[in-house]
Amino acid sequence: MNGDWLTRGRDGRLSVYQLSGEAVRCRAERAPGGPWTAPRQVGGDQRLHPFLALGQGADGYVHLVSWRPTVKGEAGLVHSTHFRPRLAALDWNPVGHPDKKGDRTGPPAVAVDAQGRAHVFVRNKAGGVSMLAQKEKGGWDPWRDLGGEDVHDGLAAVTGESGRIELYAAVPGGVLHWRQEEPGARPVRQEPLRAPVRPGTLYALATSADRTTLFHTGTEGELCAWRPGDKPVTLLDSAGHGPVSAVRCELDGHDCTLLAQRSASGRVAFAAYPTEQESAGAWWTESGPRLTVDARVCLATDEDGRVVAATLSPSTGQLLLTRRKDEPGLALEAWREV
Known part of the structure; x- marks a missing residue:
């Protein structure tokens, strides 16, 4: 899965999305802070490949965006919108292929701008990135080739506080970066990060009015933070493998960034x-x-x-949840199975 699979809806209820065989399922709180519903299938009965991208x-x-099989040896992307946790999501709608047709080219990523338009990013057969964006009044614009080369899996799409979309992609020797200069505009390729990644x-997070922060792991296992225009900063050693999850929250009256990772x-x-004050230092607590x-x-x-933290184990289906206690610091309630 690519994107935040633990979300809060307009009604305050939390939801969790998970891949389950050839389908996507969703669980939601019956009321904020209350018991949870049983898993429900999202988007109808269409068979999917095991890829899921989410953006809110x-x-x-x-x-939600996924790949579905079409004819033998080929696949196409599909999109669904889930308006409320307790309502059924829209059926999966085919949105095409970055190369018009062919097999899967890589895991997609999705971000949503201030006007509510989804932007879907996926690697194309040339090794660069293509984008598909919703129109404000319905439908989709044509696919756009954003360029790039030798792009790895694991695109990171993010919406800034301005409501404009940014994209990060790892390549040999660094990270490529695209940014919208105006709402609805084609993202423009910016100066890349040249560092082993x-x-x-x-994982990208909006951290101020005009900037986003990209978290990534270096080849020596160090967890780094990079804001385009600055040099990357080493925060601390990575706790484990894979990307971190991050959220901005208030801790004891301060705007803080909280990171979590399976150690x-x-x-x-x-x-x-x-x-944005990495120089203050950070350390892991398990x-x-x-x-x-x-x-x-x-x-x-x-x-x-x-703060709410959730863990999901695809092999067992186990979902665990904890919340911050109503007391100073980052004290958490006991983890409980949902």
């Missing part, structure tokens, strides 16, 4: 620091039980602004 707009709507470790020991590791190797972790905030 300021309106709270969740956009482990593929599959990118090498199998538990969830947390680290927090004042947003929490919860040991998880399966394939377990993922995701962060969000609930309707009261409290």
Whole structure:
């Protein structure tokens, strides 16, 4: 899965999206902070490949993108919108292929602009990135080739506080970066980051009015933060493999960025620091039980602004959840199975 699979809807309810065989399922709180529903299939009965990209707009709507098999040896992308956690999502709608036709070219990524338009990004057969964007009044613009070469899996799409879209892609020797200069415009390729980066470790977060921060792991295992225009900063050693999850939250009256990652020991590791102040330092604190190797972790905030952390183990289907206690610091409630 690519994107935040733990989300908060307009009604304050939390939802979790997960791949299940050839389908996507969703679970949601029956009421904010209350018990959860049983898993429900999203988008109808259409058979999917095991890929899922998620993006949520300021309106709270969740956009989902996946690959579906078409004819033998070929596939196409499909899109669905989930307006409310307790309502059924729209049926999967075919949106095409970056090369018109062919097999899967890589895991997609999706971000949603201030006008509620989904932007779908995926690697094309030439090794660059193509984009498909919704029109404001319905339908889709044509596919656009954004360029690039030797792009790895694990694109990181993000919506800035301005509502404009940015995209990051790992390549040999660095990271490519695209940014919208105006709402609805074609993202423009910016100055790349030239540094050794482990593929599959990118995570982007809006951290100020005009800037986003990309978190990634270097080839020596160091977790780095990079804001385009500046040099990357090493925060601390990575707690484990794969990308971190990150969320901005208020801790003791301060705007902080909280990171979470499945650690090498199998538990969830947390680290927090004042947003965009990496020089303040950060350190990992582990929490919860040991998880399966394939377990993922995701962060969000609930309707009261409290941090919520969830872990999902695809091999077992186990979903665990914790929230921040109503007390100073980052004290968490006991992890519980949902």
